[in-house]
Amino acid sequence: xxxxxxxxxxxxxxxxxxxxxxxxxxxxxxxxxxxxxxxxxxxxxxxxxxxxxxxxxxxxxxxxxxxxxxxxxxxxxxxxxxxxxxxxxxxxxxxxxxxxxxxxxxxxxxxxxxxxxxxxxxxxxxxxxxxxxxxxxxxxxxxxxxxxxxxxxxxxxxxxxxxxxxxxxxxxxxxxxxxxxxxxxxxxxxxxxxxxxxxxxxxxxxxxxxxxxxxxxxxxxxxxxxxxxxxxxxxxxxxxxxxxxxxxxxxxxxxxxxxxxxxxxxxxxxxxxxxxxxxxxxxxxxxxxxxxxxxxxxxxxxxxxxxxxxxxxxxxxxxxxxxxxxxxxxxxxxxxxxxxxxxxxxxxxxxxxxxxxxxxxxxxxxxxxxxxxxxxxxxxxxxxxxxxxxxxxxxxxxxxxxxxxxxxxxxxxxxxxxxxxxxxxxxxxxxxxxxxxxxxxxxxxxxxxxxx
Numbered sequence: 001x002x003x004x005x006x007x008x009x010x011x012x013x014x015x016x017x018x019x020x021x022x023x024x025x026x027x028x029x030x031x032x033x034x035x036x037x038x039x040x041x042x043x044x045x046x047x048x049x050x051x052x053x054x055x056x057x058x059x060x061x062x063x064x065x066x067x068x069x070x071x072x073x074x075x076x077x078x079x080x081x082x083x084x085x086x087x088x089x090x091x092x093x094x095x096x097x098x099x100x101x102x103x104x105x106x107x108x109x110x111x112x113x114x115x116x117x118x119x120x121x122x123x124x125x126x127x128x129x130x131x132x133x134x135x136x137x138x139x140x141x142x143x144x145x146x147x148x149x150x151x152x153x154x155x156x157x158x159x160x161x162x163x164x165x166x167x168x169x170x171x172x173x174x175x176x177x178x179x180x181x182x183x184x185x186x187x188x189x190x191x192x193x194x195x196x197x198x199x200x201x202x203x204x205x206x207x208x209x210x211x212x213x214x215x216x217x218x219x220x221x222x223x224x225x226x227x228x229x230x231x232x233x234x235x236x237x238x239x240x241x242x243x244x245x246x247x248x249x250x251x252x253x254x255x256x257x258x259x260x261x262x263x264x265x266x267x268x269x270x271x272x273x274x275x276x277x278x279x280x281x282x283x284x285x286x287x288x289x290x291x292x293x294x295x296x297x298x299x300x301x302x303x304x305x306x307x308x309x310x311x312x313x314x315x316x317x318x319x320x321x322x323x324x325x326x327x328x329x330x331x332x333x334x335x336x337x338x339x340x341x342x343x344x345x346x347x348x349x350x351x352x353x354x355x356x357x358x359x360x361x362x363x364x365x366x367x368x369x370x371x372x373x374x375x376x377x378x379x380x381x382x383x384x385x386x387x388x389x390x391x392x393x394x395x396x397x398x399x400x401x402x403x404x405x406x407x408x409x410x411x412x413x414x415x416x417x418x419x420x421x422x423x424x425x426x427x428x429x430x431x432x433x434x435x436x437x438x439x440x441x442x443x444x445x446x447x448x449x450x451x452x
């Protein structure tokens with residue numbers, strides 16, 4: 001092992017030993033065993049580096065230069081007024097609030113949940129529902145195969161626990177607000193989430209990652225999502241964090257017969273952000289639809305990795321991701337669909353489109369299909385391009401200013417993804433967030449062209 005790799009591994013080992021985790025797990029042997037196995041994995045798993053295919057375009061060097069400190073104590077000083085800047089007007093929902101990885105119960109709103117629904121802190125559920133957690137915890141996320149997953153397992157301190165009983169259909173969405181507070185030290189949080197949808201249940205989940213100020217921190221988020229037979233989950237995720245934040249989300253999704261998952265992933269902030277989806281069909285006639293939008297600007301890197309495993313026949317998946325890049329922003333899209341030998345009648349489609357607003361922006365896109373069955377409908381593709389001068393000319397000829405024409409074209413490009421969000425307050429929030437960003441970007445670009 002090279003000196004550089006030894007130093008990188010030491011970063012993981014030091015971080016794994018830095019937290020004083022005080023989970024109520026003295027009598028939970030299954031949790032202690034999982035954490036012990038994860039500690040061993042940290043000592044043996046390869047450290048991500050550029051020669052590994054899945055990390056070929058994404059360096060963790062900037063992450064390893066940070067001296068992150070864990071936050072173990074809950075935040076009790078936060079008040080409702082402190083959340084006003086991040087709450088979406090007119091959105092009626094159940095809500096969980098987390099601050100630097102720890103649940104804030106007095107700011108959460110779960111008191112009127114219907115019968116058969118558990119929504120709360122994973123930490124609290126270790127006391128109230130340990131047997132239920134033991135059934136599902138670690139079922140889809142293998143901490144012996146992924147170094148950041150192992151790190152999350154070792155340092156798990158809190159997270160989201162959602163369990164919906166059979167045939168229960170929630171009347172309104174569940175929102176989880178992850179708030180990262182500016183502190184003097186660069187902090188790290190390891191939220192561990194478990195979502196279990198029993199047969200025939202239906203729910204909508206919204207996750208939003210936001211922050212105060214421009215603080216440096218690291219969110220190492222891990223979610224296990226289990227959809228049992230005929231269960232349905234609509235899942236929207238909005239990552240809109242500090243321009244100095246590091247963000248890593250690993251989502252492990254397992255689907256049983258006739259289950260339905262529809263996800264929308266939006267990456268709008270962060271200095272270094274990576275999101276991984278690992279989807280596996282465990283029975284026939286399951287369906288997964290994923291839409292994504294990322295905006296990447298100066299000194300930003302955003303990375304999406306999709307691994308869709310068609311292990312069973314008669315399943316369908318569709319992934320549509322779009323990116324808008326400007327400044328010296330960098331994006332990575334690595335999508336892989338695997339169709340197993342016995343997965344006949346699979347229907348799988350993957351596409352990634354990118355709009356480059358500046359010459360210095362960069363995208364590495366690699367959609368992949370591995371097909372071992374012979375009776376399937378599969379496609380994949382990618383595109384990278386700029387705004388068409390003819391389109392801008394056409395709009396200017398009708399009295400639309402250049403800046404407005406460029407913004408309208410960008411918003412039209414993004415709306416194919418944004419319009420899949422059926423919740424009006426959330427859709428409007430994302431649209432306004434993108435509109436404001438484009439105002440700044442287009443203005444700066446036109447000024448630069450005038451100077452040139």
